[in-house]
Amino acid sequence: MDNTPFVARRRRLLERMGAGVAVIPTAPEHIRNRDTHYPYRADSYFHYLTGFPEPEAVLVLVAGDAPRSILFCRERDAEKEIWDGYRHGPEGAREVFGFDATHPVKDLDVRLAELLADQPALWFSLGHDAAWDARIAATLNAVRAQSRSGKRAPAKIHDVRATLDEMRLVKDGHEVALLRRAAAIAAGAHRRAMGAAAPGRHEYELEAELLHEFRRHGCQYPAYPSIVAAGANACVLHYVDNAKRIADGELILIDAGGELDGYASDITRTFPANGRYTGPQADIYDLVLDAQSAAIAAIRPGATFMSPHEAAVKVLAQGMIDLRLLEGSVDGIIESEAYKRFYMHRTGHWMGIDVHDAGEYKAGEEWRELVPGMVLTVEPGCYVRPSDDVPEAFWNIGVRIEDDALVTAAGCEILTIDAPKKIADIETLMREAKRD
Numbered sequence: 001m002d003n004t005p006f007v008a009r010r011r012r013l014l015e016r017m018g019a020g021v022a023v024i025p026t027a028p029e030h031i032r033n034r035d036t037h038y039p040y041r042a043d044s045y046f047h048y049l050t051g052f053p054e055p056e057a058v059l060v061l062v063a064g065d066a067p068r069s070i071l072f073c074r075e076r077d078a079e080k081e082i083w084d085g086y087r088h089g090p091e092g093a094r095e096v097f098g099f100d101a102t103h104p105v106k107d108l109d110v111r112l113a114e115l116l117a118d119q120p121a122l123w124f125s126l127g128h129d130a131a132w133d134a135r136i137a138a139t140l141n142a143v144r145a146q147s148r149s150g151k152r153a154p155a156k157i158h159d160v161r162a163t164l165d166e167m168r169l170v171k172d173g174h175e176v177a178l179l180r181r182a183a184a185i186a187a188g189a190h191r192r193a194m195g196a197a198a199p200g201r202h203e204y205e206l207e208a209e210l211l212h213e214f215r216r217h218g219c220q221y222p223a224y225p226s227i228v229a230a231g232a233n234a235c236v237l238h239y240v241d242n243a244k245r246i247a248d249g250e251l252i253l254i255d256a257g258g259e260l261d262g263y264a265s266d267i268t269r270t271f272p273a274n275g276r277y278t279g280p281q282a283d284i285y286d287l288v289l290d291a292q293s294a295a296i297a298a299i300r301p302g303a304t305f306m307s308p309h310e311a312a313v314k315v316l317a318q319g320m321i322d323l324r325l326l327e328g329s330v331d332g333i334i335e336s337e338a339y340k341r342f343y344m345h346r347t348g349h350w351m352g353i354d355v356h357d358a359g360e361y362k363a364g365e366e367w368r369e370l371v372p373g374m375v376l377t378v379e380p381g382c383y384v385r386p387s388d389d390v391p392e393a394f395w396n397i398g399v400r401i402e403d404d405a406l407v408t409a410a411g412c413e414i415l416t417i418d419a420p421k422k423i424a425d426i427e428t429l430m431r432e433a434k435r436d
Contacts, residue, residue, distance in 0.1 A: 195433030234398025
């Protein structure tokens with residue numbers, strides 16, 4: 001592997017720390033049931049800084065006049081490797097991943113106490129994991145116990161996540177390349193699902209098409225539980241049962257993305273089970289598509305994170321009036337938040353290693369300004385549940401259209417552009433798939 005991006009990130013963090021010691025453990029393994037584990041995934045912060053894929057590992061960074069990165073990891077074990085697979089071991093990890101030093105993880109507590117002695121600050125994610133909080137407290141107490149010999153424990157504790165969140169908010173070239181590839185794979189999965197859709201199939205059958213395409217092209221996992229929601233299920237924002245038989249005349253909302261080498265994609269498309277939108281379905285769909293177009297046009301350096309949302313809401317509010325879902329003026333509907341009856345979520349979120357990625361949405365009291373290298377989703381929607389005060393033709397129509405946008409110097413690049421979203425393009429894809 002190319003360890004250059006990870007080495008560079010560790011150096012950047014060391015520079016931002018100035019002085020002190022950072023401790024970043026990876027995620028623990030978790031039991032699914034009895035003696036079966038969930039598939040292992042490294043902690044996102046740990047992965048960002050190391051790329052090291054094994055459990056039972058801890059990164060320690062020592063900042064100051066002689067900055068260095070140290071990995072504590074499992075030792076090689078021939079018998080366990082027969083059962084569970086290859087381990088790098090400390091020596092292999094140092095060579096492959098570019099650490100300045102590596103040690104067996106069993107030596108962590110003793111060595112960490114030595115590393116923390118006489119350091120001005122500890123950088124750690126205090127409050128994230130109770131077991132690690134206790135372990136760090138014990139290590140600090142071990143240093144304090146040496147006060148008579150002149151040893152001092154760090155006087156300050158900083159939340160290392162705050163600094164890493166700022167770093168992760170703007171993607172480097174390595175990250176952008178992975179996000180582009182993950183987006184392209186997910187776009188292909190959505191095309192495959194559209195082509196496979198038909199009345200009488202089950203939602204989970206389309207989920208299987210997605211998973212097949214993710215894995216076939218290298219994604220290790222779905223980025224999150226896939227949503228395949230037909231008919232009224234599309235009005236449930238986080239529907240994941242995916243068990244319903246799809247009926248003729250229903251819309252199918254699919255919200256799904258793949259994870260490639262730790263980086264997510266996140267796409268939503270809404271299309272007709274039988275390949276043809278009805279008039280009311282097209283009305284809602286075109287409204288959401290127009291809202292998304294307005295939101296995308298608002299993404300550019302200097303705009304705020306809220307700019308796309310505000311642009312989308314204006315279009316949606318006017319459309320809700322035109323379709324007789326709401327009464328009043330656009331400004332009145334926005335001010336009263338009446339639109340939230342049919343559109344109750346924001347238009348986007350940061351995306352990267354985590355599908356809802358790290359990074360604050362405000363800087364002080366103001367919404368954060370967009371800068372090149374940020375990646376966010378653009379996902380307006382409209383969800384109409386049955387009610388006596390809305391036209392029956394729109395009942396149980398749920399539409400969301402979501403793409404992943406990379407902020408560029410000129411505006412933005414839609415990473416997920418290969419997933420069709422115009423009505424004519426979707427209907428053509430589905431019609432041609434049936435011929436094949």
